[in-house]
Every structure is written in structure tokens, then in C-alpha cells.
Amino acid sequence: MKSMQVLALVGxxxxxxYNRKLFEAARELAPRGMKLEAFDLALLPLYNADLHDAAQFPEPVERLHRAIRAADAVLLLSPEYNHSVSGVLKNALDWASRGSSxxxxxxxxxxxxxxxxxVGTARAQMHLREICAALEMPLVPSPExxxxxxxxxxDxxxxxxDENSRKFLKELLEGLAELVQERSLVKR
Structure with a gap:
């Protein structure tokens, strides 16, 4: 596999x-050539359409946009808060879904x-799948x-x-690498 950059958004x-620890596990289990980096979501202001409509996004949002553009893929890691995605991750997704491109x-x-x-993060991930569909983001379907x-x-x-969790995480990252490779072949 050629070198692949993955940007993690830890919610x-x-x-x-535990989701920061899960990110570290992903770094450990990533396929050869896949490099994972996390963006610090604490830097982002709360989404505000007035800021969105301004001539330029706030600097941390511009930095997020650049980091996503530079990455081949994103890894979304979220706890489950009140049966849904964390507000921190949702805020980042809202900012990253704005702009002319x-x-x-x-x-x-x-x-x-x-x-x-x-139930782990089953309900949060169901909402993440809906968000990704709205953003036209191809999402690795399994394993969950x-x-x-x-x-x-x-520990x-x-x-x-947990060996099963490690196995599924490794398979998920391999699936992400395959998805990126498939999409790059289609673009040629």
C-alpha cells in the first residue's frame, strides 16, 4: 500500500x-503505510452561521479544512452522549461541511x-452514518x-x-485503506 494519510476526529x-485511547489503538493497528494524525477539536469555535457567512472562516476552522483536504480519509471516533454523536464531533462536522468546496x-x-x-456507540454511529450520507462521504460499512x-x-x-475489539478495529482500518484505493482508481 502506498502512503496514506488519515485524519482522526476524536469526539x-x-x-x-476512551476514544482518545481508541485513536492510539488505531495508530498501533493501522496497515503498513497508513499514518493517522488527530485534529484537536477543542480549538474550534461553536458553529455559527454568522461566522460561516463572513469573508473568511475563523483560523482554527481554516486549519481543520486544510487538514481534511490534505488527508486521504477521515476516521471518526465518538463516544455516545444521550443516544447520539458527541457535540464536539458534530460541531467539527458542521464546520467541515461548509464553504464553496x-x-x-x-x-x-x-x-x-x-x-x-x-450498547457501546451503536446509536451514535447510526447518527454518524446519516451525517456521512448527507455529506456524500463514502463510509466503510463493516465491521462496526x-x-x-x-x-x-x-488496561x-x-x-x-480486548482481542475482538482489536480485531474489528484492524479490519475497519484495512477496509478504509481499500476504500481509499478503490476511489483513487475510479478517479483516474
Whole structure:
């Protein structure tokens, strides 16, 4: 596989976030040649149409747009808050879907998440799939990485230790690499 840049949008600002730990696991399990970097969503202002309609987006939003454009794909990692996507991730997706050439439109993506709840991030990912469809983002369909009871799936150092979760995450990243390669062949 040629070199592939993947931008991770981690939908939790919590310092000890399971989704931040999931990002680190993704970096560890990524196929050879895939490089994952995370964008700090804490930098983004809340979405405001007045700022959107201004001559230029706020600088952190411009930085997000550049980072998405430079990436071959995005990895969306979200906890589940109130049966949905985190507000932090939704805010980033709203900003990245704006402009004359929205950087997320058509961008290959994969979604995963970890939560301390019993159903993991199943409902949040259902909403993420709807959002990605609205943005015309091709999304890796399976496997679904919906890590439930996250407290038991990561060790004290923050490493993902659950073998099934590791297997599914690795397969998801391989699927993302395949999706990027397929789309690049279609563009030729």
C-alpha cells in the first residue's frame, strides 16, 4: 500500500477519553503505510452561521479544512452522549461541511467509538452514518467497532486489550485503506 494519510476526529475532549485511547489503538493497528494524525477539536469555535457567512472562516476552522483536504480519509471516533454523536464531533462536522468546496464532501471515512455503556456507540454511529450520507462521504460499512463497557476493554496504561475489539478495529482500518484505493482508481 502506498502512503496514506488519515485524519482522526476524536469526539471527546476528556483527557482520559476512551476514544482518545481508541485513536492510539488505531495508530498501533493501522496497515503498513497508513499514518493517522488527530485534529484537536477543542480549538474550534461553536458553529455559527454568522461566522460561516463572513469573508473568511475563523483560523482554527481554516486549519481543520486544510487538514481534511490534505488527508486521504477521515476516521471518526465518538463516544455516545444521550443516544447520539458527541457535540464536539458534530460541531467539527458542521464546520467541515461548509464553504464553496466543503472538504468532507466525498471524503472516504470510517467510524468507531468506545463507551462505558452496555450498547457501546451503536446509536451514535447510526447518527454518524446519516451525517456521512448527507455529506456524500463514502463510509466503510463493516465491521462496526462499537466498544461497550470500555472500562473493561482498556488496561491501566490505556492500551486496548480486548482481542475482538482489536480485531474489528484492524479490519475497519484495512477496509478504509481499500476504500481509499478503490476511489483513487475510479478517479483516474
Amino acid at each position: 471527546s475532549l476528556r483527557k482520559d477519553s 466543503p472538504p468532507l464532501q466525498g471524503k472516504p471515512a470510517a467510524a468507531a467509538g468506545a463507551s462505558t455503556g452496555m 467497532v462499537l466498544i461497550a463497557n470500555a472500562k473493561q476493554k482498556f 491501566a496504561s490505556g492500551r486496548l486489550t
